[in-house]
Amino acid sequence: MTDFLARLTALAATGGLDGPDGLRYNASLPELAAHYGDPWDGGRIHRESRWPHGFSWGDVQTVFCHCRRLQSLSLPVWHGELELPVAGGGLVTLDTHVAESALIAALTSAGCRWETVTYENVPDQRTLEVAVAEEVRVAFVLTDRDGHQARDGRADREGRDAPPPEDWLLNKALLWGYDHTDCPEPDRTLPDDGWGASPN
Secondary structure, eight states: OOOHHHHHHHHHHHHHSTTTTTTTTTTTTTHHHHHHOOEEEEEEETTTEEEEEEEEEEEEEEEOOSBBEEEEEEOOOOGSEEEEEEETTTEEEEEOOOOOHHHHHHHHHOOOOOOEEEEEEEEEEEEEEEEEEEEEEEEEEESOSOOOOOOOOSSSSOOOSSSOOOOOOEEEEEEEEEEEEOOOOOTTSSSOOSSSSOOO
8 A cells, every 4th residue: 555545544534634633624723833834825715704714735735714723625636746744844745646446445444434426417527435423524536537637628538438447546535524613703802823814
């Protein structure tokens, strides 16, 4: 099993990337900054309000609530390789090519159960969705190609009539939760938190 596949398996099994102190649903932004170093400020999600707000460590894209808790993260696996953060600061570059058969074998070995989600209007994509906890989900989006698109938007495959490959490939991985409802209102007397995202 590759290092990246092992991390994906841990994400599905625990809802966290890189152990209990790492990126996980509901993790604290200040604690993650202490663990990995300051994140890159990705900007606000909605134009009219500063929160929720996007940040990233390397290629890990995250969204935080105004209470500074992680709501979601995504891994753009289609890049072919990703820079992931390491404890204490810095990044490690990993090959992200993962075939569906290898992913399913790893998830099965870890005791994970999943639901396969398909969409009629996206026939060349399916998602393996894992319920990590009652309100926490991990999704692995698979495509019947390597994720590269031709200029006309069609799959980079010799003709759309060609049969898809037998083993689909991982395109992206996502983590999110549904239970972020008891979040306290932001303290508007606090100064900017240092990441360019004031509580206002």
